[in-house]
Amino acid sequence: MKGIKRLAQHLDISIGTVSRALNGKPDVNEETRRRVLDAAALLGYAPNQAGRSLRRGSTNAVGFMIESNDETETNSDNFFLGVIGGLTGALLKHNLDLVVLPCSVNEDPHDYLQRIVARRLVDAVIISATQRRDRRIDLLKAARIPFIALGRTGGPDEHAWIDLDFEGVAHKAVARLAALGHRQIAVAIPDNEINLGYVFRDAFEDAMAHHRLTVDPSHIIRARSSEHGGYTIGNALLAMEKRPTAIVLVYEMMAIGLYRRLNEAGLTPGRDLAVVGFREGPQSQFLSPALTSFRMSLRDLGIGLAEGLLATMPAYADQFPQGFVHKLWPMELVEGESDAMVIGR
Template sequence: MSIRDLARHLNISIGTVSRALNGRSDVNPETRRRVFEAAAAIGYVPNQSGRSLRQGTTNSIGFVVETNSETSLYGDTFFTSVYAGVQQVFARHHLDLIVLLCPFDQDPLEHLRRVVSRRFVDGLFISAIQRRDPRIDHLIESEIPFMALGRSLSGGTHPWIDLDFAGVAHASIHRLVERGHRRIGLVTAGSELNLGYVFADGYREALAAEGLSFDPDLVIRAETSEMGGYDAVDRLLKLPERPTAVLLVNEIMAIGVYRRLHEAGLTPGRDMAVIGFRDSPQSRFLSPPLTCFRIELSGLGRRLAEGLLATMPAYRDQHPIGLVQEIWPMHLVAGESDPPLR
């Protein structure tokens, strides 16, 4: 099916069809809608190689994911679901999503510089955002459209969406205090990921809001993995007065936490309340079931895609939402790992 066939089917000019498919603002919205609906109905797919040569674009967007911290932090299903949401939006514009894995032994900035220099994508998503992230500064200087999954102290007014780490901390502390807990530990990210700092700040603010004092001995920075959770709780158990509850920056850590408690002859939930981060497939198989928080990941992916396209001239008219800087909500999923203090 060619663009000529699509134009003949709609009884409009080839030029009008082309401008509508390319997101040009000089096409009537009703005509654009008809073109996209007809293209989907009759299976028209643009010749991307010829289109790219004419437009000087690739019609591809890259998603940079680091294979060290992030894959352990969120688990595979996090990004798979986000990608699905992104592609739902991109499909309407005949855009392709390319996942760009940054190996654990490569410098993230050098990896990004190589991607940008090759210009094989028209825009980028970046993740594993550092507290001060030089990749953001480089992307701004390179004038390539991008969207960050996570906020940073770098870059000023660039678009981003971050998970509600502070909100999770506040909700968790309030829930634990209502259940009688006063000595509450925190296990946060040991790297320079900004989410760890945001989570720790939210924890301190939540303690103050509940009238509790902050004890730095109860805050453990650890690797975001099963072993990180194991080692963190091992340190908490060695304190002269161990906490009665612990809040984790990610749910994968709970596997190590449960194991270390069992080795110490303690029962998760009964002897130490545990609240994880995300409601993941792993957390559902823990015993007792982990109290954690649900994220609408496909919706997050769609919003990331819309936020990026809003910065790109070819798609801005179709996504007139301005600069996106948003905190993505999370909702409590009550488990059995944080019962009232006996």
């Protein structure tokens, strides 16, 4: 009780208010909640239930923060499940448990993580859905909590990160389509501030320039990273006066919605519009024609994240002396029939 009492005295508010703020109760206003969380992080407060672990100096747990929203719950995306499988196995070898930290899309990711940090629930953190300017990184650095990011930011990379090789995917996709004679190529990117969209767009534009192709601004389509987003992309393409002959998708689930919308319009992927998807997922095997996409091992990515995180944790420095990991995860082209159409030169 001494910790929470000290925190209450520091803020000059009641112990009950501090407790309710730390536990996310709705009867505490946002200004007070933020003051409590900021002070808890500053003073190194942890709740009583974590006291025993703190006295040992460790919780023996690693947190994996992922975004949880309606789309994640309704589509059958297996990305995080595969990554978690690799993570769990790699951490178990070092007697570390993995705790999944699902942040609702309706909550600010920084505020959510700030609450986790204040409670000292885990020894280290893996963050995902990395934004172009991600305040969580400053928070973790200030709290001196080891972490690794699944995804780069748009700023200095003075921290550990692993990201998918979006540049490689964009260049391979554009090169393949250009070789088939396509000159009007569109790209679909997320409609949010996750940095991967900016990375992919820049790489796409570089690849187009390399092949001396012009990017039509109207052919850069922003949509949700979901099946519904793919359907929206189909609507956007059909409404265009100057329709592209090919499109590159940055998220695999978009292909499902796009296929449906094209079929409704009497169009066939690979015949009326060349489509290059992103990651080869279990759903893509049921698409017809077969989707050209990129393959990677989610399990190996999870293992890579675990080892990159362990390298930031002082207790494992001898076993993983490589320091901050900066790695682009390779992806292998899988040829399908969705981009089979050849354009006359």
